[in-house]
Amino acid sequence: MIGSFHWKKKTKKVAFTSNPFLSRVGWQSILCTSYHNIHASPILHVVPTLATCVYPLKMNSVKALAESPDLNHIPSIYAYSVNSTELPASDLQDAIPTIDFSLLTSADPDLRSQMIRELDTACKDWGFFQVINHGVPEALMNKVIEKSAEFFDLTDDEKNEFEDKGVLDPIRYGTSFNTKKDGILYWRDFLKVIIHPDFHYPNKPSGFREVLMEYSKRTREVVKGLLSGISTSLGLDQAYVEKALKLESSLQILVVNLYPPCPQPELAMGLPPHSDHGLLTLLINNGVSGLQIKHKGKWVNVNNDLPNSFLVNTADQHQIFSNEKYKSVEHRAIVNNAVKRLSVAMANGPSPDTAVEPAYKLLTEERCKRAYNPMKYKEYVEMQQSNKLDGKTCLDKVRV
Ligand SMILES: O=C(O)CCC(=O)C(=O)O
Numbered sequence: 001m002i003g004s005f006h007w008k009k010k011t012k013k014v015a016f017t018s019n020p021f022l023s024r025v026g027w028q029s030i031l032c033t034s035y036h037n038i039h040a041s042p043i044l045h046v047v048p049t050l051a052t053c054v055y056p057l058k059m060n061s062v063k064a065l066a067e068s069p070d071l072n073h074i075p076s077i078y079a080y081s082v083n084s085t086e087l088p089a090s091d092l093q094d095a096i097p098t099i100d101f102s103l104l105t106s107a108d109p110d111l112r113s114q115m116i117r118e119l120d121t122a123c124k125d126w127g128f129f130q131v132i133n134h135g136v137p138e139a140l141m142n143k144v145i146e147k148s149a150e151f152f153d154l155t156d157d158e159k160n161e162f163e164d165k166g167v168l169d170p171i172r173y174g175t176s177f178n179t180k181k182d183g184i185l186y187w188r189d190f191l192k193v194i195i196h197p198d199f200h201y202p203n204k205p206s207g208f209r210e211v212l213m214e215y216s217k218r219t220r221e222v223v224k225g226l227l228s229g230i231s232t233s234l235g236l237d238q239a240y241v242e243k244a245l246k247l248e249s250s251l252q253i254l255v256v257n258l259y260p261p262c263p264q265p266e267l268a269m270g271l272p273p274h275s276d277h278g279l280l281t282l283l284i285n286n287g288v289s290g291l292q293i294k295h296k297g298k299w300v301n302v303n304n305d306l307p308n309s310f311l312v313n314t315a316d317q318h319q320i321f322s323n324e325k326y327k328s329v330e331h332r333a334i335v336n337n338a339v340k341r342l343s344v345a346m347a348n349g350p351s352p353d354t355a356v357e358p359a360y361k362l363l364t365e366e367r368c369k370r371a372y373n374p375m376k377y378k379e380y381v382e383m384q385q386s387n388k389l390d391g392k393t394c395l396d397k398v399r400v
């Protein structure tokens with residue numbers, strides 16, 4: 001990667017090594033003309049780098065970097081340039097839809113029908129909603145956050161036991177998204193664990209295993225209930241999605257994201273715009289805001305105002321299976337300079353070996369044109385995880 005530097009009052013081209021931590025930083029400042037402040041309005045920034053900071057030879061954690069003493073500026077490799085079409089975020093004008101899970105699964109057909117209509121609107125207009133009264137104990141949700149935070153507080157050696165060795169590795173600890181492809185680094189460390197259909201778990205911290213096993217079971221029940229409502233709202237039998245996508249062996253991946261405080265949050269990005277690969281993602285966090293979604297073409301901040309709720313977003317397999325009646329929602333995570341943010345995204349998809357394509361019944365009964373070719377879900381996951389995270393571009397690879 002080549003950057004344009006303003007060094008000793010002269011602009012010159014300097015080559016970065018692909019891993020910025022393998023070389024010492026000797027320059028004084030970088031002139032960045034293309035950055036837009038993602039929190040507010042477009043702005044011109046000069047980003048000084050860490051002229052005097054000496055990095056450890058190998059650093060694969062932004063947490064370790066953020067904890068270095070006297071960190072006032074971000075290293076240039078973290079500087080994120082916002083495309084001019086990516087408008088700055090504003091607060092939400094409309095309220096995010098809320099789905100009451102107890103009504104959706106109610107034995108009263110009128111209450112259930114009303115919730116299904118609301119679910120249909122939420123999927124069509126937002127791709128994003130909050131779920132309340134879902135039956136997952138609040139104490140369990142808190143434990144998931146607590147144990148996840150404890151994982152990141154392990155020593156580097158302990159965490160590196162789970163170092164990311166490839167996209168199909170069942171337990172992956174790493175930084176950014178895909179350092180081989182990202183081009184820059186994102187201000188985020190992650191832990192990804194496949195917890196269903198085969199259950200994997202990191203053996204540290206103690207007690208993580210039990211918490212993950214219970215959380216996997218309880219969240220799959222919520223996903224099953226939501227997808228049965230969505231099946232009905234698509235005009236299919238209640239159990240159609242469950243059967244067609246073989247949800248009894250659904251692929252469930254727990255993704256823990258850690259965004260440490262960042263000295264220049266307006267210049268860095270936690271996770272860039274993307275849609276998720278599965279059907280539905282259930283998100284919780286440690287009470288710190290930072291999630292933004294694209295709603296009606298604009299980036300908006302999502303704040304967690306409902307206690308004990310899940311933030312749910314629709315993902316790519318949802319868009320494929322519904323033949324675009326419902327779209328996956330683009331979202332991103334920004335960072336702040338004050339407090340650590342931790343989010344836990346439970347990605348829920350079809351079974352890994354299912355070739356996902358638009359529901360046959362939707363194509364025949366509604367006489368619509370098929371929008372997507374079939375692709376095995378595990379191949380789709382592999383494709384998304386081994387490339388750069390780039391909006392919704394993965395969907396183009398299966399589009400007819
Ligand atoms: O941190 C967040 O709120 C979002 C995380 C996310 O989008 C993901 O893990 O896919």
Ligand SMILES: [Fe+2]
Pocket residue numbers: 274275276331345
């Ligand atoms: Fe996501």
